[in-house]
Ligand code: SF4
């Protein structure tokens with residue numbers, strides 16, 4: 001259970017990084033990536049995955 | 064003084080007079096219809112005037128003398144606007160199609176210090192994106208402000224936001240001494256709002272439709288009220304979208320005025336399918352120059368209007384329409400040795416201050432003269448001006464990247480906007496396509512004031528009914544415009560001049576090669 005970022009659509013704005021309750025998102029080599037080991041799909045924190053809700057490019061999707 | 068004049072020479076502002084000992088009261092002798100942020104203390108509390116007089120975005124007068132700089136440290140956003148494509152810069156100030164260089168707060172500090180060394184007119188540092196400056200907790204924006212407050216405390220700080228996160232940050236803005244905030248407010252009715260904003264991210268979820276617009280509206284109003292009570296000046300930007308919020312912006316003007324907004328800036332939607340925005344793709348058009356001016360005129364009397372906004376890029380650097388941002392690349396700045404000396408900036412500011420009273424007196428005198436000799440029945444005319452700043456006609460027609468538009472009539476000369484064009488002269492060659500662009504952009508003007516102009520464009524302008532005027536080269540704009548208007552009224556009476564009412568002009572987006 002984890003989300004991933006479609007790198008080709010990512011604008012590297014960093015909005016998702018600021019919202020993630022698990023610090024699962026970081027900037028690597030020109031794009032943002034989700035560490036699947038840390039991502040919980042926000043369960044226990046919020047009703048919906050925060051990265052997907054904030055992403056302007058709709059590129060945070062279930063892995 | 065010698066030093067100051069030399070400095071002025073570098074700036075290319077033409078020769079400046081030394082200050083005359085004008086009585087202080089002259090500065091407040093404002094009788095002009097343009098009596099607004101441009102005219103100083105007459106209608107403004109002294110503490111407010113202190114805040115705006117050197118701020119190019121808050122005072123029309125200051126925008127001739129002072130430069131602003133944007134640092135693009137805030138790429139994240141928390142809403143989606145239909146006039147924005149997130150591959151590009153923020154829609155907040157409506158500049159689609161441009162991509163700014165994103166900086167870390169540390170790079171931003173270096174860039175500001177580097178620019179301040181080169182451009183002594185620099186007085187304001189703003190954060191306007193490229194996303195929303197307060198999204199993602201405003202982390203980068205506040206880190207940047209903290210560094211600037213420490214290393215360049217003489218520079219004013221300001222920030223632009225869509226307002227959604229604003230109520231959470233007013234306290235902090237106050238603590239960092241941010242005394243200017245711009246909020247983009249396009250509606251005060253969620254029914255209008257849902258046609259502009261498809262969604263927002265708020266309180267850990269995505270909201271759509273009318274709910275989204277309602278929350279955004281409430282947050283914007285709350286944020287504005289909080290700024291007002293905190294004593295922070297608020298400027299409101301509105302994007303005019305024909306058929307969606309054009310009429311509605313009159314209500315916006317009233318709503319923001321009643322909540323203490325200092326300035327209202329109505330900007331044209333700039334829309335093009337190539338930008339890939341929702342409005343661009345659905346064929347939503349932007350307003351024409353006359354539509355924009357009409358709405359601005361109708362809002363006059365409500366919240367004070369600002370007409371000189373350039374819808375700058377999130378990394379813009381410079382004076383007036385000038386953008387020297389491209390000169391200050393990250394590599395160049397990284398390599399630079401930084402100084403923290405602010406003496407040149409201070410000297411420049413003192414110089415401008417010493418001239419201010421005399422400038423106000425001279426404009427008022429020119430205006431009084433026109434009022435005396437020209438009858439009330441003569442309708443005002445528009446004049447396009449080629450200038451590099453300093454309130455003077457000091458730019459060559461072929462080198463102008465934009466023209467300042469002044470409306471001049473019996474009640475005085477007032478700045479009403481600017482029109483971007485392409486440079487007609489590139490590498491010394493006149494370019495006919497570019498000339499057509501200029502003609503379309505100033506088609507509603509009776510005359511164009513320039514420092515110099517070549518024979519060919521002169522003929523084309525005359526053929527189009529726009530009089531090219533170079534006899535006021537290097538003179539002050541407003542005084543020259545009033546003198547011209549006096550002659551024009553005489554010629555009109557003799558039947559040797561005709562009115563240009565009914566002509567419209569084209570608004571163009573900003574470009575950087
Ligand atoms: S789904 Fe939630 S936990 Fe996973 S990366 Fe996105 S914000 Fe973080």
Ligand code: SF4
Pocket residue numbers: 005009010011012013014015016017032051054055056057058059060
């Ligand atoms: S919010 Fe979306 S576009 Fe922005 S960095 Fe994250 S994945 Fe990329």
Ligand code: SF4
Pocket residue numbers: 119120131156189191371372373374375376
């Ligand atoms: S976008 Fe408008 S308000 Fe911002 S710096 Fe440019 S002119 Fe000033």
